[in-house]
Amino acid sequence: MSKNLPTAGYALYWRIWFLLLILTVIMVFVDQVSLPRLALVWILVLAMLMKASLIAGYFMHLRFEKLTLAVIVGVGILATAAALFLLIAPDGIRILKLSSG
Amino acid sequence: MLKATHDVTQSSWGGGISPFAVGWNKLMMWLFIITDGLLFAGFLASYGFARLSSSQWPDQLEVFHLWFIALMTFILISSSATMATAVRGAERGHRATVLRFLLLTIVGGLVFLGMQAYEWTTLIREGARLYSNPWGVPQFTGYFFLTTGFHGSHVFTGVLILSITAVRWKKGLSSAEGVELTGLYWHFVDLVWVFIFTLFYLI
Numbered sequence: 001m002s003k004n005l006p007t008a009g010y011a012l013y014w015r016i017w018f019l020l021l022i023l024t025v026i027m028v029f030v031d032q033v034s035l036p037r038l039a040l041v042w043i044l045v046l047a048m049l050m051k052a053s054l055i056a057g058y059f060m061h062l063r064f065e066k067l068t069l070a071v072i073v074g075v076g077i078l079a080t081a082a083a084l085f086l087l088i089a090p091d092g093i094r095i096l097k098l099s100s101g
Numbered sequence: 102m103l104k105a106t107h108d109v110t111q112s113s114w115g116g117g118i119s120p121f122a123v124g125w126n127k128l129m130m131w132l133f134i135i136t137d138g139l140l141f142a143g144f145l146a147s148y149g150f151a152r153l154s155s156s157q158w159p160d161q162l163e164v165f166h167l168w169f170i171a172l173m174t175f176i177l178i179s180s181s182a183t184m185a186t187a188v189r190g191a192e193r194g195h196r197a198t199v200l201r202f203l204l205l206t207i208v209g210g211l212v213f214l215g216m217q218a219y220e221w222t223t224l225i226r227e228g229a230r231l232y233s234n235p236w237g238v239p240q241f242t243g244y245f246f247l248t249t250g251f252h253g254s255h256v257f258t259g260v261l262i263l264s265i266t267a268v269r270w271k272k273g274l275s276s277a278e279g280v281e282l283t284g285l286y287w288h289f290v291d292l293v294w295v296f297i298f299t300l301f302y303l304i
Contacts, residue, residue, distance in 0.1 A: 010186045017182035021175065024298075028171045031303045032162070041304055048299035052292055059185045059288045066122040069131065076135040081142030085149050092153030100156055 016058045023047050130282045134289045137255075141293050144251065145300055148244045159236035161302055164224075170302050173216045174294065177256075180209025181291040184263075188284040191277035196270075199280060203267040206287065210260040217253050221246075245301065252297055255290045262286060 027047050030040065057063035062070050121128055152158055161167070183205040190198035224242070228235040234242040266283040269275035 010189055013182050013185040013189070016185075017178060020178045024171060024174050024178065027299065027303060028167060031167065044299050044303050048295055051295045055181065055288055055292045055295065059181050059291070060285055069121040069123060069128075072121075073131060073135060077138040077142065080139060081146060084142060085146040088146060088150045089153055092150040095154035096156060099154075 012058065016054050020051055020054055023051050124278065126278065126282060127285075130285050134285065137289065138293070141248075141251070141296070144244075144248045145296060148248065148300065151240050151244060155238060155240070157238060159234075159238055159241050164236060165220075165302055167302065169216070169220065170298065173213055173220075174298050176209050176213050176216070177291050177294050180206045180213070181288050183209065184284045184287045188277075188281050191270075191280035194277075199270055200267060203263060203270065203280070207260055207263045207267065210256055210263065210287075214253065214256055214260070217249065217256075221249075248297055248301060252290070252293055255293065259287050259290050 027044055030043055030047075035043070056073070062073060121131075123131075183202045187199045187202035187206065190196075190202060224245075229242045229245075231243055231246055233239050236242075262283050266275055266280060270280065
């Protein structure tokens, strides 16, 4: 068990659950109103990363683990996934341009 | 000198005999989660590639029943909260609480799977196939079935692991750390869904 876990009871998890619920409802509402595409994507990605941080940080106790563990998880997944996408994204755009014109 | 060494090993970046300050089994679970996360990262990056290279993409609001998917999300998030409660209960030695919340988590997982089966059946009845669909972009359903199918299989595996953990806990065979490792896997399944829900159903 994580050494730095606060001694508070179960309430912490249900507060996080409520925050996740609110974020989900906001995301679904935002998706159904007519916002500019770029603004919509930014809002949704931001909310997605907030939800992911809450789950990893509090439910998975990463916030209370040693910083080195949080870093290998963060870099291991997020940075590698971002690098993977950024490496193939230009080709996707190139294919779109070739096929449309 | 000794004090200096002690300060280094105790710092965030210190090594020592346990550089991550967790037991080997928890470290292995985290490494598994990283590799499994990269599997889904590959799927989603590839899906992003398909979106960028397609001049058109079906409007998700017309294909999916968004509030139904939001309800699935709600159930998975709730099951993560019950799982976290079970993990905390195990740490505190509250045996009955652990069992009760493990069972609630299993129910959440089963309901999610049932809803996913219903969603898949509805789409298949509307003509969705792995390589074709009525919405004009064949790869749309290819990515949909592949990504949600892999996630669903993770949920199914999670329900099995949860059931085994619950039985072992009832018999007094599982430790608090065993429950925590099961919890890490279950939260990971929830975490992946956060990305799938946003990138596949909303954006």
